[in-house]
Amino acid sequence: MIITPAFAQAAGSAAGAGSAAGSFLSIAPLVLIFVAFYFLMIRPQQKRMKTLQASIGAMKKNDTVVTAGGLVGKVVSVDDVYANVEIAPTVKVKVVKATIVEVQPLGGKPAND
Template identity: 50%
Template sequence: MWISPAYAQAAGGGADSGLVSLLPLVLIFVVFYFLLIRPQQKKMKAHKAMVEALRRGDRVVTAGGIIGTVSKVLNDNEVQLEIADGVRVRVVRSTIQDVLSRAEPADKSDKNKAGARKAAEEGKDAASGAKAANDSGGVGAASGGAIGKLSGLLGGRKRDS
């Protein structure tokens, strides 16, 4: 009988050891929060913002790997994708995995079309200059080098290799 109370008295002084034993569990939770939970929440928030910003003309990839262009935004939950000429499918917005390219606003697209026309005209000028160099025996044309072949292709002629 005397032994029982002696053991009980020795065990009574360990109240602080309970907090110390919980410290590793708290640290593990903090590590999990910052390494797993918080980045996942940020990723979900970014995906939600991306899906809410979808508009007509955006080129997207679904979770199933289907690539299409948004042809119509039906409602808050669905969009219509055109996956081929005349082939339209309805998909749930949350299945949109990624936006490959954004549609540009109408004002900016007019400016880009004008810039594209200028670039195309400059490209034609460069091609005609390359053709003239090829016809006159310019650099690499007589030897059949890479420049001669390239300028022949740009000028619309095919060279036999």
């Protein structure tokens, strides 16, 4: 029982058509994982960063801020790049606005109580 070359070539082309669908099915789980990561991790982080940047841009005197270093204080004045923050009754520090991780509006709990 010998298979003719023509029959063998036809079988190879049928396997090639099936391999295109097989390669798509092998890539599909990776695409689904990326979509899940986007909606569960990337998109919420982008929304959080947008709200943080908006709150830093709207920061004004007497707002309570938390820096990346853990300092909690009340804003005394705001510049384009820096914010002067009072961390104790007579202690004021100049903080780079990019290091602020949280802004609480007026009426927040004071840092030294």
